[in-house]
Amino acid sequence: MSATSPARSRGDRPESAAGGTATLAEIARAAGVSAPTVSKVLNGRGDVAPATRSRVEELLHRHGYQRRRGSLQAAPLLDLVFHELESSWAMEVIRGVENVARQEGMSVVLSESAGRLTPGQTWVDGVLARRPTGVILVLSGLDPAQRAQLTSRDIPFVVLDPAGDPGDDVPAIGATNWQGGLAATRHLLELGHRRIGVIGGPDGIMCSRARIDGYRAALETAGIAFDPALVASGDFHHEAGYTKGLALLRMPDRPTAVFAGNDLQALGLYEAARELGLRVPQDVSVVGFDDLPLARWISPPLTTVRQPLTEMAEAAARLVLDLGRGKQPGTLRMDLATRLVERASSAPPHAV
Known part of the structure; x- marks a missing residue:
């Protein structure tokens, strides 16, 4: 069936943002192109000049163009x-x-x-x-x-x-990332830790911010002052857990526990602890986030927050x-x- 067949044209008649209707042909006239060209843009065809594609897309958006559900088989x-x-x-x-x-x-x-x-x-x-x-x-x-x-x-x-x-x-x-960060930190507090570090993910990622906020809430509820020096931003990869972990564990008054923002960073933190001659959990406790399958098989098996991915x-x-x-x-x-x-x-x- 061609792009200009009656069946396709009826299916492509949408409601416009202004409450009227804008047909494929009307969009084409407004853009100064043919109806088949508009159809090519709608169907993601590559044989349309970028400037033409941009003009057609702008008109589709301005008119609130939307194909009627079921007009084309997905x-x-x-x-x-x-x-x-x-x-x-x-x-x-x-x-x-x-x-x-x-x-x-x-x-x-x-x-x-x-x-x-x-x-x-x-x-x-x-x-x-x-x-x-x-x-x-x-x-x-x-x-x-x-x-x-x-x-x-x-x-x-x-x-x-x-x-x-x-x-x-x-x-x-x-x-529930905030609740997960709260649970991880509260677990460490209940074990008796008071100096708890955290390696979050990228600052601009919402789930990372929520986990850090949960960490802070647990500390505040326990009456422990938040220490920015104990907070590091990673990128959710092994290397960040390793490098940020080295920095935390080399502090003169190092943390006795670290909440890693995900399991991969927890693995990097394990390596940092080994390099510094520290044992997990005897010298530093570690909690991750995600509960990936590998969390059960590393040594020691990782305490973590299960995210039901x-x-x-x-x-x-x-x-x-x-x-x-x-x-x-x-x-x-x-x-x-x-x-x-x-x-x-x-x-x-x-x-x-």
Whole structure:
């Protein structure tokens, strides 16, 4: 069927932001291009000049253009995009999305935005061309123009573990990060630790800030003054746990316990302790966050806060499928519960 066939034109008649209707042909006239050119832009075709594409996209956004649901058959795909793919953390998320996709007879398209918290335009163009059933963005987000592009094509999206505040109108699945940071620190306090360090993630990441805030709340509740010197910002990778851990453990009045912002940084902290001749937990207790499979097998097994990554990914996949089927969820934001898992890396402090 061609882009200008009657069936496609009827399906592409949306409600405009002003309350009227804007057809594909009307958008084309306003842009000074042909209707097939507008159709190419809608379908993510690459054979459109950048200036023309930008003009058409601006008009689609201005008129609130949105394809009528079901006017085009979505591909049986879920697009899953990470800001980076470097750890078993990502594998837990992939497993959850794959579980749902398998049940639904769908496939998963996996991509990475090379460390950017907002995917590039090349990724957006690929999504528009594939027309997936839905998009899941992990520790990422969309800028307003990208949101408008997906919305105009009736491609639903969900943000999993959002890097920043996604907004009240953006579907998002997260975890109780503040409660997890509180539980980790409270556990160490209950063991008798009073000088507790923390290695967070990047300062600009919402989950990292929430875990640090939970740490601070636990200290304040216990009547212990917050010491900025005991707080380090990492990047959720082994190397940061190692380098920031060395700095904390070399302090003249070093902490007797450290809450690492995730399990990978906890592993780096283990290495820093070994290099300095310190034993875990005899000389320094360590608590992580995530409860990745490796947490049970390192020595000593890691006390950590379990973040239900697979369940979060499953929830995100089900939510985006519901949105694609026109179902309205009871809430657009869901935070799954975290819980402390006690193992052998935490113990009461030794008397000095």
